[in-house]
Amino acid sequence: MVSGIFTCDSSRSERTTFEGLQSIELFAGAGGLGLGFSLSGVGHQAVVEWSKHACETLRTNKRHGVEPIAHWADVTEGDVRDFSFSGFDGLDLVTGGPPCQPFSMGGKHRGFLDDRDMFPQAVRAVREVKPRAFVFENVRGLTRAAFYNYFNYILLQLEFPSLQAKVGEEWLDHLARLEKNKTKGGKSEYHVVTRLVNAANYGVPQKRERVFIVGFRADVHRPWTFPAETHTQDALLYDQWVTGDYWERHKVSKRQRPEQPAKIEKKLAGLRESDLSKLLSPWQTVRDAIADLPDPEKKTSQSVQAHKFQPGAKSYPGHTGSPLDEPAKALKAGGHGVPGGENMLRRPDGSIRYFTVRECARIQTFPDDFIFDGTWGEVMRQLGNAVPVKLAQCVAGSVCELLRAT
Known part of the structure; x- marks a missing residue:
């Protein structure tokens, strides 16, 4: 074609x-x-x-x-x-x-x-x-x-x-x-x-x-x-809150799942009655991108290049990180180092941490064998501009x- x-x-x-x-x-x-x-x-x-x-x-x-x-x-x-x-x-x-x-x-x-x-x-x-x-x-x-x-x-x-x-x-x-x-x-x-x-x-x-x-x-x-x-938010919402397939795929128990946002109930009602054959693929989430990587706060894996925990993440109004179960917010380069709120992960319990370089590379869909070398801030700037x-x-x-x- x-x-x-x-x-x-x-x-x-x-x-x-x-x-x-x-x-x-x-x-x-x-x-x-x-x-x-x-x-x-x-x-x-x-x-x-x-x-x-x-x-x-x-x-x-x-x-x-x-x-x-x-x-x-x-x-x-x-x-x-x-x-x-x-x-x-x-x-x-x-x-x-x-x-x-x-x-x-x-x-x-x-x-x-x-x-x-x-x-x-x-x-x-x-x-x-x-x-x-x-x-x-x-x-x-x-x-x-x-x-x-x-x-x-x-x-x-x-x-x-x-x-x-x-x-x-x-x-x-x-x-x-x-x-x-x-x-x-x-x-x-x-x-x-x-x-x-x-x-x-x-x-x-x-x-x-x-x-x-x-x-x-x-x-x-x-x-x-x-x-x-090829992908839509509606398909993700259907996968998460109508069928629950998203949580099953990631082996997230009902106790560990976040609460369904009240503001999407009307949309979900429409999705339940929609023609599912017209839905595209679900949006890919942060969890989809990084689920198979070890938690850098708990375990250091020498087999994963550029996957090192970076301390110092802080949340402030308007900059609260990217929810785990949505696509990430746009990664940013920052003119003076790494932007605090944009390049962070926000877990369902509200805790936050910086994305590692490898996680950012996954979010930017770089292949896993792509090598990032240099200071954390400089590499993150390259990824934020990519x-x-x-x-x-x-x-x-x-x-x-x-x-x-x-």
Whole structure:
């Protein structure tokens, strides 16, 4: 199936062979987006990242032969503004997550005034490489009202990348030229679509909203739509509070189960009368993600890399941790160390602790053999900035399916 609805297939997670498609991975971070594309059969001819810690993470995994990073090009450590795209003309894909801090809900919200805004470099990559397709992702904050005009500016630049800003031209003036070009019937160089998605709706055990911008070169003549959602909250509630299968699966006795929230009774009444054949898979919860890991407060397992208890977790208003039996709240990177309330587990009895690095990796759907080395705060920052691998793989699989058919 090339056009129409693409459904993510978890069986693809073992796939590491490359079937001809090649990409440049920009702003690679810890490699979440790049892993999603590699697991969909894409080889990375170049990998670019400025953070020395993230680069060391990628090098460590490559050095130890961790698949599929073992087959990636050596990471280029440095500012993408200094990277030359010469020799990559016509490559299949350009992918990446331009630094999100300028648009993050938890950041300083400077957007295009922030010198960390790398969308101009994403546009440059598309203009100079002329890939068959591109995929960029960013935080939900990019779609905020304060950035509405700039978001449209990004999209129009990606649609008409060759219509560059003139020397000294303000971005609003450039936006006006792009708008005039589009409305007078200028031929689109890329067909661009964007979608705000919740990772939990694609089987990631985390409520993480991300914006994806996907573009296909105008000569790629096939319809495409974002992959269909595969998981729902309704199915989880049904599993927990109608059939109880969720608790049975995790061997949670009735005495140990939390009380059913009173506020969902009306929803449950509707679910009891619904057509169960229309329910998708249940949202994945924190318990689903980490149940087979030893409790780091009670037992240290040398067989589980990066699974060490970290003391000092504190709960405060608005930052109370992630409930065990729901998808985690969005993991955050934090500008000054690990955010206290966001990256914590909250058990049914109300007790809390920090997630370990390995638990965060599970929540971000990184493979268990992926190596995280470095200080706790730095590794958690990498994970907080990462794209969930499973979500990336869903998008990559759909995009690559279309490219292979054209």
